[in-house]
Amino acid sequence: MKKQTSININFLPALVILLLLVVWQLVSSFQLVPSFLLPSPVSVVEAFVGDFSLLMSNAWVTLLEAFWGLLLGVCGGLLIAILMDLFNPLYKAVYPLLVISQTIPTVAIAPLLILWLGYGMLPKIVLVILTTFFPVAVEMLTGFRATDPDLIKLMQTMGASKWKLYYYVKFPNSLNHFFSSLKISVSYAIVSAVVSEWVGGFSGLGVYMTRVMKAYAYDKMFAVIFLISAISLVLIWLVSFIQRKVMPWEVTKK
Numbered sequence: 494m495k496k497q498t499s500i501n502i503n504f505l506p507a508l509v510i511l512l513l514l515v516v517w518q519l520v521s522s523f524q525l526v527p528s529f530l531l532p533s534p535v536s537v538v539e540a541f542v543g544d545f546s547l548l549m550s551n552a553w554v555t556l557l558e559a560f561w562g563l564l565l566g567v568c569g570g571l572l573i574a575i576l577m578d579l580f581n582p583l584y585k586a587v588y589p590l591l592v593i594s595q596t597i598p599t600v601a602i603a604p605l606l607i608l609w610l611g612y613g614m615l616p617k618i619v620l621v622i623l624t625t626f627f628p629v630a631v632e633m634l635t636g637f638r639a640t641d642p643d644l645i646k647l648m649q650t651m652g653a654s655k656w657k658l659y660y661y662v663k664f665p666n667s668l669n670h671f672f673s674s675l676k677i678s679v680s681y682a683i684v685s686a687v688v689s690e691w692v693g694g695f696s697g698l699g700v701y702m703t704r705v706m707k708a709y710a711y712d713k714m715f716a717v718i719f720l721i722s723a724i725s726l727v728l729i730w731l732v733s734f735i736q737r738k739v740m741p742w743e744v745t746k747k
Contacts, residue, residue: 514534517534521534529709537719540713541716544713548701551696551698551701552720555683555686555697555698555699556683556724558614558621558689559679559683561621562619562622562625562686563678563682566678567626567675569629570629570678571629573587573626573630574631574634574637575633575637591627599620599688600688600692602620602623603693606620607692612694613694617686617694617697620685620686621685621686624678624685625678625681625682625685628677628681629674631674632674633674635667635670636667636669636670636671637666640663640666645658645662669740672733675732676732676733679729679731679732680729683724686698687699687721691703698721702717702718705717
């Protein structure tokens with residue numbers, strides 16, 4: 494009975510989305526809103542199919558920028574979390590700066606990076622790094638400091654080095670925190686790359702978006718927005734899939 498109920502609940506988001514699409518199509522069909530302002534879902538799909546090859550080539554550029562920025566951001570976040578966990582003075586000095594850095598809007602940083610680093614991929618990757626390392630650093634530090642102190646003392650009495658302490662105790666204890674931060678970071682990575690491309694660049698989904706916006710091609714505008722959302726959702730699902738494989742014991746608890 495519980496299994497059947499959970500299956501029905503899982504279908505609810507899909508039903509809500511389907512209902513919204515039907516209402517959207519009806520609004521467009523009856524011209525309640527002009528089609529040039531709100532193209533119908535059918536028009537958006539047609540625009541997506543018509544520009545499919547161009548969308549895919551630009552999506553590849555955005556994914557490359559997001560991948561390298563995410564990889565370096567995650568590594569940087571892990572390193573900062575370890576250093577802050579090891580050295581409390583460093584934590585007191587750096588942590589407030591990390592918090593302050595998140596109060597600066599992404600759209601304010603992007604033009605500066607374009608100005609300093611040019612219109613290539615480098616400023617996009619740097620912006621992705623800046624937006625993805627913070628969730629990893631904060632969550633991993635929380636996980637490290639939430640480790641059972643008695644377990645740490647036990648490992649220390651057994652002569653475990655600091656590296657072994659992290660490898661056998663702190664990292665496994667922080668896996669939930671790591672994957673939670675990674676889900677946030679993958680979505681930030683795509684959005685940050687697009688914002689940076691939107692400010693300035695030669696290719697990518699952000700560049701494509703600015704071109705169709707200036708041409709008032711709102712059907713193509715909606716198509717690229719949905720593509721960006723779909724990429725983010727697929728990446729979040731991929732992280733969840735990896736988490737289930739790495740942490741099978743969490744699946745059995747549910």
